Amino acid sequence: MRRGETLLGLLGAAALVAAALLAPWLKFILTVALAKGIAVIGILLLLRAGQVSFGHALYVAMGAYTVAFLAPAMPDAAVLLPAGAAIATLTGLLIGLFVSRYREIFFGMLNLALSMVVYSLLEKLYDLTKGTDGIRVELPRFFGMALDRPGFEWAMFATALVLALGAGAFARLYLDSPMGQALSAIKTRETRLEFMGISARRVLLAAYVISALLGGVAGAIIGMTTRHVTPLLAYWTASGELVFIAILGGAGSVLGPFLGAVTFELVRIYAGAAVADAWQMILGGVLLAVILFAPGGLWGMIAGLLRRRAGAAS
């Protein structure tokens, strides 16, 4: 399954490139989907510890607003992206020191509460953030190159794809490492960790900071791709969306977040166009179906199919 995962990841990446080449208007949607997938990798890490954050859109917003604030002074993706990631990581460290003491509903709600504080600040501090109007981002350069709009969109798509592959590969190694294994031990027997000399809090904090970093990367990509940054990025529904994607895609593999994100964005676009206001209902129905009939998410279904085929072949 391990090698299969790598292969499927690369095949998936190739399929996305092909789709973007055949239908250039898809490129924008796929870039945003890949960015969200990167953020959802962070949600997946926390899920392994049995913790659900209902506030992680906060870090996406941090990355995006960093881009919006810095772009006039330093209009280059090579600066904006790391800066967005760095600010989100620092914020994640500060908040993580606090929330890593809590578990389950308290952990989820504290994250939610903090994200809503940030949301309302973004909305209320009009002089700084232009409130709900949001901030427009001028087309930045890409590593010194001044690209035209389609060129820059291709560059963002490629960046998102490379970072998605990197995030997936990193998460897979991390989850197999002692740190990652201790993370999933928090879910089943946290006190035993303490009796082995491991601080469960620090293990969770490390994962939390990584999840904030991934959120920041996602936010910076989204900020430069949509080039319009609003407080809605931090709104609780955006956090819920990340959890939704994690469950839709399945937490069993690092491919899950990307499967979930691409499916989510496509369903949203197509269902949104076809039935206008009813797409939330469709998504709700899909989530219900996944929880009831495919708790392993889309990845679980695919893995099941592959296993059956491998079984039939041997």
Added chain:
Amino acid sequence: MTALLEARGLHLAFGGVRAADGIDLDVLRGEFLAIIGPNGAGKTTFINMTTGYLRPQAGSIAYEGEAITGLNPRAIVRRGIARSFQLPQLFTEHTVEQNVALALAARDGAWSPLAPLLRMRWRDEARATLDRFGLLDLAGARADALNEGARKLADIAMAVALKPRLLLMDEPTSGVAASEKMAIVETLLRVLRDADVTAVFVEHDMDVVERFADRVAVWSQGRIVALGPPAEVLADPAVQREVIGIERHA
């Protein structure tokens, strides 16, 4: 022999229940000390206080001559005191091998986020440890799939993997099939003897106590009511009446 662990005047009450009511005990370097006594006597509470899970309301505990009273479990295990549990505390979604490997990683303090837990070094050592407990066949099984006896042994294997100087075991043989019990205790204690580990174990089986303990401490209502070599203590009519009599029915 000098004392490795010195407990003095430990008191801990839960509401009206005196779980520790003036515990004085020296654990001698290199000995195997059995703790016996009826349910609710405070045996587990003593282990909980020694390993930092519970803080005594009065009294002190010293290890290697240094006070460890009130330190948290992490600080205590780092000094070389490990424990196993009356109810096995395994990572149920991990394999048995991963459970032990995680203990090895913890012992080595190695936290590289990118190298796998089951790298050669720990994998081999985890399997060697499991082999000594007769668990090698179950290395790849998920911990929640084990029967009670195997869970108990895996729990002890994790504590042993930490390479402690002092190991406290809470009812290591409960749940282990009677036919295997003697062989397992024998292997376990040989492993500990070879590694120069001092052991304290709560035990309900008087045959095990008689055969393997250097000394036995008898617990009753938060106090130690007898302490000495098994042959002497177990022959004491008061101990027989109060403790062993109850044990037979428990």
